[in-house]
Structures are given as structure tokens and as C-alpha cells.
Amino acid sequence: MSTTFGILCLLPPIVAIVLALITKQTILSLFVATWLGSTMINGWNPIVGFVKIISDYMVPAIASEWNASLLVLVTFSGGLIAMLRVTGAAQAFAALVTRSINNAKKGQIVTCLSAFIFSYTEPCLILGTIMRPVTDAVRVSRAKLAYILDSMGCNLASFSPISSYGPFIAGLIATQLAEAGIKGNEWAIWAQMLPFNMYSLFAMITVIIVAVFGLNIGPMYAEEKRARETGKLLADGVDPLVPEMKNVLPEGYKLSVWNFIIPMTSLFLALFATIFWTGNFAENGLKGAFLNGNITLAICMGFLAGGIGAGVMGVTTKLFTPAKAFNHFVDGMAELISVPFILICAWSMGKITGTMEVGNYMAGVVQNHLAAGLVPAMVFIFGSAISFATGSSWGVWSIMMPIAFPMAVAFNLPIPYVVGAVISGGMFGDQCSPISDTTILSSTGASCNHVVHVMTQLPYGLAVGVSAFIGFLVGGLTGQYMLSIAVTAIVLYAALFILTKVSKPKSIESTKLAHL
Secondary structure: OOOOOHHHHHHHHHHHHHHHHHHOOHHHHHHHHHHHHHHHHOOOOHHHHHHHHHHHHHHHHHHOHHHHHHHHHHHHHHHHHHHHHHOOHHHHHHHHHOOOOOEHHHHHHHHHHHHHHOOOOOHHHHHHHHHHHHHHHOOOOHHHHHHHHHHHHHHHHOOOOOOOHHHHHHHHHHHHHHHHOOOOOHHHHHHHHHHHOHHHHHHHHHHHHHHHHOOOOOHHHHHHHHHHHHOOOOOOOOOOOOOOOOOOOOOOOOOOOHHHHHHHHHHHHHHHHHHHHHOOHHHHHHHHHHHHOOHHHHHHHHHHHHHHHHHHHHHHOOOOOHHHHHHHHHHHHHHOOHHHHHHHHHHHHHHHHHHOOHHHHHHHHHHHOOOHHHHHHHHHHHHHHHHHHHOOHHHHHHHHHHHHHHHHHHOOOOHHHHHHHHHHHHHHHHHHOOOOHHHHHHHHHHOOOHHHHHHHHHHHHHHHHHHHHHHHHHHHHHOOOOHHHHHHHHHHHHHHHHHHHHHOOOOOOOOEOOOO
16 A cells, blocks of 8 residues: 655654644644645645645634534633633532542542543543642642543543444444444444453553552653642743633632532533433433434533533622623633634644545555554554554544454454454554644643643553553464453553652652641
8 A cells, every 4th residue: 555655744743743842832833744744745835835724724624524513612611611710610619629639649539530420521621620720729730630631531432332432433343344244233342342442441540540659750750749849730931731711709709519510510411411312312212312412512512501500600699790601601712712723733734644645654554564463463553653643543543444354354353352453542642642632632621731741641651552562462462362451451560660660769649738
């Protein structure tokens, strides 16, 4: 399998990643890399390439139904975040939970576990907004919060049949079953695949272990040490991806936990009502409604309802007028304006890599250099590389599934095992890539500097990714596929043990704040 540009097709994503790490400017890096790719595609003419960025990449990216839905979702989340801030909702929640959460360890553990509750609400954004006052109070660095959001957000979604991830994966499996003429249920294969989605599984286990035992590795140690000792959640001179807005309630205003309960209740009621409506609960039942419902629309409606609920609380407690409530919501949408533009640039970069056939180039390497026992490990590693270069797990799954599925059939390998390698590879590269939308949203939700987030979570991601690769390698070569899970766990334990000893002179997790 060849491409027009050959190995040069890797140049734009490499430039995007290197520039982001050097300049710490996400939009600039993505724009320059997109310009380079557009220039290469248009006969190496930089003028035409510059013009085509808008007409051929940015505008079509916005026109995509899925992308447009995510832009609306992110924009509405900005409005909800603002309403939670101006009504003191997150502050009220923090005041309630910090009675029992009095140290960093507890703050991190609660954030990890809360992801299971907010997994339907774009946890990278909303969970970050709700938990940030809590983690701030116990001096958890913004980098650590962003890592928790990223690890528990997209990885958890890949295990959920009622997120957008589950139906998408099942749809890809169904297509390949039909192409191969195999009778089978795509959801059964999806369920059998879950134990072998080893990157996602162990990424979530790792972040919980990190929270419980304080395993601060590499640059994360410096972030946590400074935060715990000085209270500075970001280093001096380092700005968050989105400027953080502070809120001061009027003097004498009596803040109540209802300021948090009402908008959150409104959010979940609207979310599940929309799922049941769009999924036709009356005909399809509970399971069918979740499988057929419009999850993205449900999240958007949840954000709107949550904002309305917060507005009602603000008006009834005489915090502001109805007109002012509307203005606060609109202002909140405007505060996140940079995030949609970053996403548009990331999608444009994805279109560039698609046009230049980055995926096909790397997939061709996979097809041409494999033996049967190496298939799962190579599918994983090349999927990881493609998703890191493109910032997309879904794109990788779409590319790799039609390659990996027939190979599993041809080499008589268990289909769920090979599918697990595809999903794991996509999740590994997606979480670690600086141009991934989930990485960007995690930086936004944690109010963290984007490059700081990428660099501090990378050692953890690499530890899990390398361990999963070795697990797939052992499982494929031995034919003992369940053994690969145990091997991944053992290698990961050894890696975390060694990295922790090398990069952490002493524990910093015992710090308590006596004033809480």
C-alpha cells in the first residue's frame, strides 16, 4: 500500500507536535502544520496552501455533523461552566465535600471515582469544573487534575455502551462481520473485546493507583511538589489553556448546597430524558434507548438544562435578574471561544493527514511486515503511532479495523483480541497526543496549560502503552491470550515501581491542610 507523499506524509503531524512542545502555543503549532500540509498537497505552493486552509479544511471540518455537534457541546459547556461559577455551585459543592476531603490523596481519589457518575456529561469539561475547587483547596496541581480527567474520560467512554464510543465501535465491527460473511453479533464481540482493551483498562487502573499511592513520576513530581508546598497550582509565568475566571459572591449572600443540586439534577434529568426520547424508549426499551439515542444531543440538552437550573437558583435567591442570567450564560460561551478554534485546527490537521494518507502509509507498513503471532502487537503499535500523529482514536479505528479484522480471520486469531488491539492503540495515541480533542478538553476542564498537561501525563501514558504492547506481544506469540492481561499488569507494576524510585526522592502525598 503506497501513498503519493511516502514518508513525507508524516512531516505535518511531526511539525505540529514539535512546534507545540517548543513554542507552547497550540493554535499556532496546529495552524503552521496545517499550512505546511496544505502547501504540500497544493503543489508546494505556500500561497495557495494558505488560502486552502480555510476553504478546504476549516470550513469542511465545521460542516461535519459530528464536529459541529461537538462545537455546540463545547460552547454550551462554557455557558454552563459560567453559570456554575457565578451562582457558586462548584463552590458550594467544594464547601460540602472538603469537610471530609482534607488532603490531596482524597481529592484525587474522589475525582477519579466521580468520573463514573459524570461519564455521560463530557467528564473532561464538567467534572473538571466541579472538582477543580475541591482539588485546588487541597493543593492538587492542575497538571494532576488534567491527567485524571484525560485518563478517566475517554478511556472510560470506550467501555460504555451508552456513550458515543460504544455504538461507533460496534458499528465498525458489524461492517467487518458483513464484509467477511461471518454470522455474529457485533455487541457480543464488543463485550468480549473489553478485557483486551488493555490500554484503556490499565490507564484507568494506573490513575487510581497514582491517586492512592502518590506515584508522581517525572515532571508531574515537580508540579505536585510545588503545588503542595507553595499552593501554586501552575508554575509562575505559565498560563492555562483558557484564562481562568474568578467569581466573588455578593457580601451577605447565603450560599447553599442547593445551588449545586438544582443545576446538576436539571442536567441529568434533561440528559436521560433526551436519550429516552431519541432512542424511542417506548419501542426499544431501556437498553435499546441507550444504544439508539443521540448521546451528543442529550449532553447538549443537559448542559442547557443545567444552565437554566443554575439561572433559576440565581434568580430565586436574588443573586441576579433573568436578563443577567442569560448574559452570564452567553458570556460563558464566549470565554471558551479559543477551544472551538483549537478543535477546528485539530480537525483540519486530521483532514490533512487523511488527504496525505498518513494512516494508509503506516497501515501498509503493518501489512507488509507481519507474521501471525505479531499481528496483535503490531496492530496496537501502529494504531498508537497513527492516533498520536493524527490526534484521533476514531480515525485510527476506521483505518485499522478493515485491516486488522481480515487479518484476524486469515491468521485464525480471536477476533475480540485483535479488535481490542485496535481500540487500545487508538486510545493510547489519542490520550498522549497534543493535537487530540480529548487532550485539549482535559486541559480546558482542569484550567491547565496544554503543553504542561501533555508533558506531565506522557510518562504515565508511555508506561501503560509499553506494558500493553508487551502484553499483546506475549499473547500473540504464545496463543495464551488471557496471559497478556497478566503480563501487562506485571510489566506495568515494574515500570511504575522503577519510574517512581528514579523520579521521586520522597513522598509528598501526606500533606494535609489543617485549615480545612
